Amino acid sequence: MRNPECCEVMTPHEQRLFDKMEGKEDRFRAGHSRVFTILESFEGLRPRIDVERAKYFTESMRATEGQPLVLRWAKAMRHIAENISVYIDDHQLLAGRAGAQGRYGILYPELDGDFLGLAIEDLPKRTESPFTITPEDARVVVDEIAPFWKGKTYHESLNLALPADVHKLTYDDPEGLHSRFIVNETSSFRSSIQWVHDYEKVLKKGFGGLKQEALEKLAALDPLSPADNCEKRPFLEAVTIVCDAMAIWARRHAALAREKAGVETNATRKAELLTMADICERVPEHPARTFHEAVQSQWFTQMFSRIEQKTGTIVSNGRMDQYLYPFYEKDMAEGRLTEDSALELIECMWVGMAQFIDLYISPTGGAFNEGYAHWEAVTVGGQTTDGRDATNDLTYLFLKSKREFPLHYPDLAARIHSRAPERYLWEVAETIKDGSGFPKLINDEEIIPLYVSKGATFEEAYDYAVSGCTEARMPNRDTYTSGGAYINFAAALEMVLYNGRMKKYGVADLGEHTGDPCEFKSWDDLWNAYVAQHKLFLKTAFMQQHIINNLRARHFAQPMGSTLHDLCMKHCLDLHTPQIPEGINLGYFEYIGYGTVVDSLAALKKVVFEDKTLTMAEVIEALECNFEGKEDVRQILRNAPCYGNNDDYADTIARDIDQLSVEYGARYSKDLGMHNDVRYVPFTSHVPFGKVVSATPNGRKAWSPLSDGSSASHGADVNGPTAVLLSNFSSKNYGYRSRAARMLNIKFTPKCLEGDDGTQKLVSFIRTFCDLKLWHVQFNVINRETLLAAQRDPEKYRNLIVRIAGYSAYFVDLSPDLQNDLIARTEHGTM
């Protein structure tokens, strides 16, 4: 073994950190000075809560009670568009914010307003993702906003609607303010799973054109039909109102830009402001004509979408390199644009995104999304609707931007397919090597056939866009789905060991009574007990989802989102309608703690039932005392076969567990009228889920994080990254279509990827990932030493970006818990 010293190569990302400490200017600053200046104006600032959206929304909703919900929502949007403060930021070329300058988050009282009183006190003190609020804004929340929503919020309805047996695995208290972290509902803090709009429609038709379509449909309604008059008419009127709202909001920005230009003394800035004014007068009402107009139009649309409703993990950006390309190509050909000016515009968008924080006011939501996580995924690469390679000059520009502008927004997703050009993969690999964790990779070869099998056409499936963390959406065919259950299967395992109880919850009978585990005679007895608990959790999750699907439409409407959806416009139905004809409803439930459960079952099978090194009683005795004084028992358990090593012993158990879920999904999704499929994407929830689970038979100590996504347990994957991919493959049930995303994190030391040779090897690794038809992979290229140093001295490392569970965050924004979790992950150097 010839091992070079492990830390002799720094990633460019690390090099920049060290340069910054030594006071050197970022080597890319000169080429991106505008966006660096904007970035420096808010970097490291604590986010604040802006209450305007909630205030105007509440004002309008108060005035429209009794009317059809979609119409009320549209009126509220218009009221906001007319009244909310508008801003033009210094140096910015794009206009449009949903709240105050700096980093900010906004409130959605219709969703979870019952938490508001609690949250206003708690948020500034929270260790995970704190926020500030001014005393005046706090007063508005407490006196004006919260009282109106009392008893009306979605969360309160859901809390009341859950039957007792579902409630007890969902919430820890009668009001449902705290999660049990067992079968955790997410709809009350995310409202939707995730979403991505068909932005191309806005660029091509403008909201004016879309309004015209609605007016024509209104004119064509049957004037005598009660259905047309009671259902379709309000919907179409709502469409016309939000289209107007968009134009009103944009024109207010135009006026402000002109006003600012009037007093601007710098001639260059004055000209920029006048250009912005012209553009904001044109878009998004009218079709975009230039690249700048297209980017502005898209930006207004996504920002207003954030105002319209909370979207899980923030609304995504879709296939930007595709829908912006015609504008780019035309402007370049006609000499209106250079590569640098195009880059500057899109980076003005990134730096705008970085200021909007996905604020979760419920404690559960905050715990799920540590580090102010948000995922406005921008998708690049992939294939065209007729299955050709889709990479173009903009694809490469986006990758270049990610290498040169050190920002963790947007969440860049690169689609990979079997004929992806070598240059594309090379640049993707070089970007990954940069060390900020981008882009994440999403595999066409898994998703496209799977989506066709779920009912999409090839054209729709080829055109999917990444949405949120790892999901793929077809913006005109998918229909909206509420956030699904996050299920703590490590809790199911614990209930096997304690006959339906958990240490955390004492004598509460939460699970099935599967008997005293010391009486189990064989592995089959143990397995069957696990299956019983597993199925109880699935049943609970599906009941939750059933209730949520029907409850949602009574609380939410999304007229702007619906305007952009072919099927909503065709059938005159809001996107929140539980069943939209011709739609494909792609939802999921989440398996949390996969590696933890697989390794625990494998350890018990091997140690207790095969080798008989320990008895079940000895294992449980050690677990009950959290291995205090029982380190020998812990070591014996830890050294049993583990998932993530391409070891059939553990991987077979992993596949059997997966099968329990896909089979259940295949059988009972029909009842829900949707695809409710198994997914393995925890965000950061494996940390709070771990906090309710006592010691587990894989040697994991009580209350520590569970394994994340479909990755191996911390430190358990000792055979390197090829084995991790192969275990992931082996544990999937490719015969079932009821599967969804699997998130997989792999960490490399820079030394592994050094030089062109290292890049080439990473490209080969990515191609093999594609061959294996895995859904997702992302890479952390970092030195452990860097992370430890960052933990010791957060001030110096405040711009250190790291990958966690499907997104990047600033390392120093994470709680100490999660920092330790990250450091614990096995490094795949060739040590």
Add this chain to the structure above:
Amino acid sequence: MNPTDDTNGNGIIFNIQKYSVHDGPGIRTVVFLKGCPLRCEWCSNPESQATRIQLAYNTGRCLGLSQCVRCVEMCLSGAISRGEDERIVIDRALCAECTRDCTSVCPSNALITYGVRRTVREVLRTVEQDSLFYARSGGGMTLSGGEPLMQGDFALALLREARKRRIGTAVETCGHVQWETLDEACRLTRTLLFDLKHVDPARHEAGTGVTSTLILENFRRVMEHHPKLHVMVRTPVIPGFNDDEAAISAILDVLAPYPHVEYSLLPYHRLGTQKYHFLGREAPMGEVKLDDKRMASLSRLVAARRG
């Protein structure tokens, strides 16, 4: 049994390491064979030197005698006894004859054996798991050690079986082996990684225990008999042994007639130190470190001479 089928042949290996990216082209799996004719002071794999299976004890992993005495109770030969500081003491001379597997009772893998007997089929079954990665990257299996050709029949059988399974191969050799074995390995392997540590016979002997004579002779014969073979020559740069211009220049002189041969320097590191301790030995090189400036200047020399 078919006389030409040697897949049941077996040998002693001490590790199979997947995703190795510094041991030949592409993504590779390295099979480490035990046994080496050299005794390099700087060896980073001390467990590779003896051909026999060896007991190793990692004090850092040991739970301590107050927590666990399983190995002491298991040992009937008296080789393992209670020592100070919670640790055990191993009398390795008493150990040699024993067949009881004391490592199997160790909960924390503090007590392990270096070396396990495996058949050719077993090794290739593991190696073949990553065949998709080899196909995509131009990688494959690398035989390393120790000196893999010291277990000549086993090494050649591994190469033959890999060829049958269409797995690319590389062999790392110190060159101090029988020519017939090396010659056959060159016929079977796709890449040969040949170490040249020092040209001077006496200096070589002082550092490794053997002179450079056979090594240089074998290298010349490889060049002569296998002119089309992909050969990568490497020199571990060792402080006080060959970290000077004269030593590296002399190696470059040997290589001068063979411009197609790839050449690289491998800087000395101390990552093997722990393993000496596991085997109850002191690391011969102690705390010595390679000087970065020296290394850099030697790299420049190589770059200047080899282009």
